[in-house]
Amino acid sequence: xxxFVERVPLRFEQVTTNETGINTAEFLxxxxxxVMLFDELGSAAFVVVKSDISGNIDKVQAKxxxxxxxxxTLEKIVEAEAGTKDRKATQGLLWLKRGLEFTxxxxxxxxxxxxxxxxxxFRQAYEVTLKPLHGFVVKxxxxxxxxxxxxxxxxxxxxxxxNEAVHKGLEMWVAALQKHLSQLDAFYKKGAYDKGL
Numbered sequence: 001x002x003x004f005v006e007r008v009p010l011r012f013e014q015v016t017t018n019e020t021g022i023n024t025a026e027f028l029x030x031x032x033x034x035v036m037l038f039d040e041l042g043s044a045a046f047v048v049v050k051s052d053i054s055g056n057i058d059k060v061q062a063k064x065x066x067x068x069x070x071x072x073t074l075e076k077i078v079e080a081e082a083g084t085k086d087r088k089a090t091q092g093l094l095w096l097k098r099g100l101e102f103t104x105x106x107x108x109x110x111x112x113x114x115x116x117x118x119x120x121x122f123r124q125a126y127e128v129t130l131k132p133l134h135g136f137v138v139k140x141x142x143x144x145x146x147x148x149x150x151x152x153x154x155x156x157x158x159x160x161x162x163n164e165a166v167h168k169g170l171e172m173w174v175a176a177l178q179k180h181l182s183q184l185d186a187f188y189k190k191g192a193y194d195k196g197l
Contacts, residue, residue, distance in 0.1 A: 004036070004040060011033070011176065012030045012173050018073070021073030021074055021183075024074050024076075027180065031096060034099075042150060048142070049145055057096060059088050059096075060093050064077065074184065078093065078188075093184070094197055098133065102122075104181065107170060108178075109121040122146050
């Protein structure tokens, strides 16, 4: 049986960067793997999380599709929208980044704490990533999602069964994701691209 990381469209460690930034098409393909991860969690409660991540991928994809050469990196998309009224892709990427940070922190915590249930790992990740940015209704939806997390053992079995291979693959996947998120964080902060979004 293949592991989850072997089944994703593209792994985060395969996403390339150059002097202008992170490859747009590759990053979006890798981000679709996070949507697959929430499918593995197997709960209708995660529809909100999946929908949010998918919707933000679609916003960035739509901008990329208008000019795949000009917008071949995520940073070029944001720079092109800076100072304009239409910053849909910039906002989509910002919220995609936030959703991915939540996922990365939840998985990192789970991988580092072998006895902690997923609900606890993801609840803690939510506290430090998305919760401060969410209103009452969204907080309630996420709370339901955290409560509906499968048991740790069930989840990791769905990801491939071989715990050592699954954990090693996930550790590499999450580390690469966090590297890309750090680059995007620094870029957004340097240009104040998140101002007003």
